[in-house]
Amino acid sequence: MMKMRRTTLAVLCCVAIAPLAKPALAADVYPDKTITIVVPSVAGGAADAVGRAVAQGLGKQLNASVIVDNKPGAGTTLGTQQVIRMPADGYTLLLGLDAALTTAPFMLAKLPYQPKTDLTPIATLATLQYLLVASPAAPFHSVTELVERARANPGTITYASGGEGSVHHLAMEAFQKEAGIRLKHVPYKAAPQGFLDVMGSHVDVMFIASGTAVSPIKARKVQGLGRTGVAPISDLPAMAALRDMPESKGYVFESWFGLLARAGTPASMVGRVSTALAGFMKSPEAEAQMQALGVTLTFEDPSTLAKRIDEDTKRYAPVVAKLKEQSAKP
CATH class of the missing domain: 3.40.190.10 (Periplasmic binding protein-like II)
Known part of the structure; x- marks a missing residue:
């Protein structure tokens, strides 16, 4: 009887611990499937070119498949919204454009996301x-x-x-x-x-x-x-x-591009991407690629990207207010 109780208790403990162990295990093996970088613009533009260069470099650093998914529309907000709708598991990242993160909150009557609370900055990639x-x-x-x-x-x-x-x-x-x-x-x-x-x-x-x-x-x-x-x-x-x-x-x-993940993505996964990204972005290969694309490589940490978003949001607010005032006139 005592042995049965011990066995039952052990099983219950395993059941209780299992849900807690699962996220840690997922982070340990990340990435074990394809990572998608959503670019909120059509193929052929500067954002697409930067996204593809980063995808290739990141894939080599992570020894994983990293692809680009072009999702244009709604002034670059459609692709941004797509990332926010996906699971916060580190497998869908955003090639963030400054307009989608700093001016869209003022331009649209109802923005389907909030940049500061729905996204986690990973790094600034380039300016142009x-x-x-x-x-x-x-x-x-x-x-x-x-x-x-x-x-x-x-x-x-x-x-x-x-x-x-x-x-x-x-x-x-x-x-x-x-x-x-x-x-x-x-x-x-x-x-x-x-x-x-x-x-x-x-x-x-x-x-x-x-x-x-x-x-x-x-x-x-x-x-x-x-x-x-x-x-x-x-x-x-x-x-x-x-x-x-x-x-x-x-x-x-001047404008900028950044890499972001959905808010709630485990910090260990964000850190893994950030470390791998640094390995690529600090290489001569990345410098040459960005120069060939006509952009300036500008690798900055998550806090600096967050500061960019905050400062540009404040800077563009009066410009956008003027636009809305003009559009309201008959």
Whole structure:
């Protein structure tokens, strides 16, 4: 009888301990299946290129399969929402774009997620600047000519973007404010689609990631009017900075990409990804890949990425408020 009681007690203890041991075991073997990095943009853009480079490097470091899933739409919020809906098990990560995390809360009446509480930062990956480009058929060939024509004909020159609240949208709104002009917004599902229409002369101008625009500018498929960043672009050394032009004096606009996981993902798994990511991002290979993509490798820890999100959210709030005020006018 005593032996039976001891056996029963041992079984009960095993049953009680099993649920507690399971998460620890899952963390120990992580990753034991494919990891997906969701990129909230179409294939072919800067975000997609960075996501694929990181996926390849991370896969080598983890000795695991890491793939990219493009989920464009809703100003980059659709892909972000998809990650939040998935289990917090470390197998679905987000290539976070600043617009989806810092401006979307102000742009959308009802955002289906809260960046600060629904996502866990892992690292900043890269920063980039944009180029102001014009269609090959545009009747202006410089920022000065663009501004002069826009002032003479308000609301007639069109500009493309990756959607309401996207970085391309914000960049142009800030530029218009600086130059004292008003253009007509033509939003697209994703920026590369808008860029194709600029090259096809269906839309007049737009801001596009430098890595995407360099080759078409060199091939004269699109006109390059100016850059938004401070540092020169090695492949286009003659491209002037908008901040140095009298029509847009002081104008600077740069963007960033980060890697995040759904909130609640075990810290051990986040740490495993962070360590593996550091192994890749600090390598000469990563530096060369990012440079080839036209972005600046900017590897920062989780707390620094969290600080970026917080500071940019505060910085963009008044810009977005102005946009909503303008859209509310008849």
